[in-house]
Amino acid sequence: MRMTTTENLRIKSLQIRMDLLKLIHGAKMGHTGGSLSNTDVLTALYFHVMRHDPLNPKWPDRDRFIASKGHSVESLWCILADLGYFPKEELSTFCQFGTRLIGHPNNKVPGIEMNTGALGHGLSVSVGMALAARKDSRPSRVFCLMGDGEQAEGSVWEAAMAGAHYKLDNLVGIIDRNRLQISGSTEDVMGIDPLDQKWEAFGWNVVSIDGHDYDQLVHAFESAPQVTGKPTLVIANTIKGKGVSFAENVPEWHHHVPNDAELQRAIDELTAAITNQDEGSVTTHAIHS
Template identity: 65%
Template sequence: MNITDLKIKAAQIRIDLMTMITAAQAGHTGGSLSNTDILTALYYRVMKHNPTNSKDENRDRFIASKGHSVESLWCILADLGYFPKEELTTFSQFGTRLIGHPNNKVSGIEMNTGALGHGLAISVGMALAGKRGGKTYKVYCLMGDGEQTEGSIWEAAMAGAHYKLGNLIGIIDLNGLQISGKTSDVLSSEPLDEKWRAFGWHVIEIDGNDIEQLISTFDMIDHKSDKPTLILAKTTKGKGVSFAENQISWHHIVPTVEQLNLATIELRQQIEALRKEEN
């Protein structure tokens, strides 16, 4: 996919996740909208993975440490064929596999996550196993910015640097908001760039909603380095849906049918504008 195709895909995924959350009457809308561009870049362009062979030993690994924002991930995995797209209609319903956090009973999910602060430690273990086993795969771990107040994050950060895991890439969805307010007001963890550098990581700051910048950043990472990489991806919570953007309440608001219709119209307009721009 070229950059325009990826932007269109991200908008389509946003329509799918909004539709899924509305039908289920449950979900974390804002964070899923903010991380959609990151996941789109990873799954459709950057990562080595195969929906028909999800256990390939050489596959790249993705861990969603901020597991509550799983909706965009479910929609992407369904779109890629890891499971039937029709199954999205069962999201958060009784007996479903598609619960509100990643569930490794589903093809394409490496590990159950959602208890914040655990994903990076899991990723360190996977990356260390790959390095010691002579494997070429990379491990990508998506964290939240509110999650940076968990002590286990910093224990894992020390371990990743100690073992010189150049095959480990941490990404922080830095949208500045969490369930109870601004991250800077709830419990500030800034300056994150200086802290991660002090813990021995190579730190890159980018616009996490700019797919072109995401692609170029992932492509330039030196995986043979003796340092793991941390990407501070500055995003907008609720990205793509104007009335949800930068609104704390949209952390877990479920759209009404009217709001879903408005969001769908807005996202389809974005798609049409991208297609016209390309032509």
């Protein structure tokens, strides 16, 4: 399960992007831009960093992942299916009547820790999970992915205070900093910069990285806590729609469903990117955590 080279992780992320585009196209609904922007974060976590077991989803010592920005669930469904948490064939039921694979994380599905949807809740629950793990003397870490638009929710900052107060260094918050939300630029809707200084003021150790660079992703996640006695906040600077040239940084792709021609064009681009890597155009090296 643990991929050991950057090339393996990049190729897997390209495959996941193709899967999630087909998922959204088939369902005729979904959140495309944010799922494409968070794919590399999730790929690094699930295929290299986190301790988890698809054959034993309730393993007590597992690491926990909470998708607080639950609307961008498509990448997560595709990764869980790829890992064997449920059959890949079930992906075709996404957002269909009676499915388990709804448009937000659903804890009836193995591998999902909590239902999320209303923004601002995930970090609060993650604080509780991290505190419970510490009280039970378990090695589990808790990773919580938030959106940057989500930072306008007051409950995020209440949880931030609690995480620092309890010195939860087994807690890693992640912000998918793609700078776009459904209404446009985050800074136009509700300015949140300087994010790093705000989180530092709340008592967190803050790391800002390229959210599409696997060396930076793995180092940031595996080295937490860099400062003992503090939770870590990783600001993953990403591109909304990443991997599909005509969707990147386009606000309308927040929940745009690709038509047949757009899907084929996107698949062609992603397939070409995989082919280029297989032919050695991208340097391959082992990941040094």
